[in-house]
Amino acid sequence: MEEENHEVIVNEEGPLVETEEIKKEDEKPVVISERETELLDKLLRLRAEFSNFQKRTEKEKKETIINANISLISDLLSVLDNFELSLKHNDDKGVLLIRDELYKILEDQGLELISTSEKFNPEFHEAIAREDGESDGEILEEFQKGYMLNGKLIRASKVKISVKTK
Numbered sequence: 063m064e065e066e067n068h069e070v071i072v073n074e075e076g077p078l079v080e081t082e083e084i085k086k087e088d089e090k091p092v093v094i095s096e097r098e099t100e101l102l103d104k105l106l107r108l109r110a111e112f113s114n115f116q117k118r119t120e121k122e123k124k125e126t127i128i129n130a131n132i133s134l135i136s137d138l139l140s141v142l143d144n145f146e147l148s149l150k151h152n153d154d155k156g157v158l159l160i161r162d163e164l165y166k167i168l169e170d171q172g173l174e175l176i177s178t179s180e181k182f183n184p185e186f187h188e189a190i191a192r193e194d195g196e197s198d199g200e201i202l203e204e205f206q207k208g209y210m211l212n213g214k215l216i217r218a219s220k221v222k223i224s225v226k227t228k
Contacts, residue, residue, distance in 0.1 A: 128212050131171060136216055138168065139209060146207070176208035176219045186210075188218040195224025 094102075145161035148154070165173075176186045182199040186208060193202055201221045208219030 128172065129214070132211055132214075132216060135168060135171060135173060135211055138164070139217060142168070143206065172212035174210045176210060176215075178204045178208075178219050178221055182221065182223045186215065186218060187221050187223075189223045190220050191222040192225045193222060194227040196226065197224055198226040200224040 142161065142164060145157060145164065148157050149161065178187065178201045180201075182189060182201055187201065188208075190205060191203075195202070200223065202224055203222040204219055205222065206217075206220040208215075209217050
């Protein structure tokens with residue numbers, strides 16, 4: 063038995079024809095039954111579902127790889143804090159080089175320092191002290207640096223803010 067290749071025209075809603083004949087030049091007409099139409103529709107839906115599954119799985123895989131080290135990086139932040147504390151009390155060039163190298167490695171993994179040069183933002187800053195001042199929400203002092211990893215907050219900056227006095 064000879065197998066013939068026939069093309070069925072399909073759009074997003076399914077086949078364009080039901081129990082009709084499809085003709086190409088110099089070819090025999092093809093009759094598509096309702097059962098074949100139903101099976102073709104199921105096949106197209108299954109193919110779309112599988113494609114969506116592949117995309118979703120790939121996205122989840124990338125997110126897992128990106129955030130795989132979040133626990134380790136969070137633990138290393140205390141080491142980075144200790145380097146900062148050490149540098150406040152002395153100007154040891156070796157400590158500075160090690161701190162910079164550690165920060166560069168963490169930065170390459172997606173670590174970002176949260177800025178405290180702008181106004182207080184409760185999404186990124188934790189106010190642990192406040193002081194009377196002329197404006198509301200101005201960051202006066204940073205007690206502990208805050209960091210984000212690949213756009214996700216892993217530690218908020220601990221800051222002192224000003225509160226407007228009446």
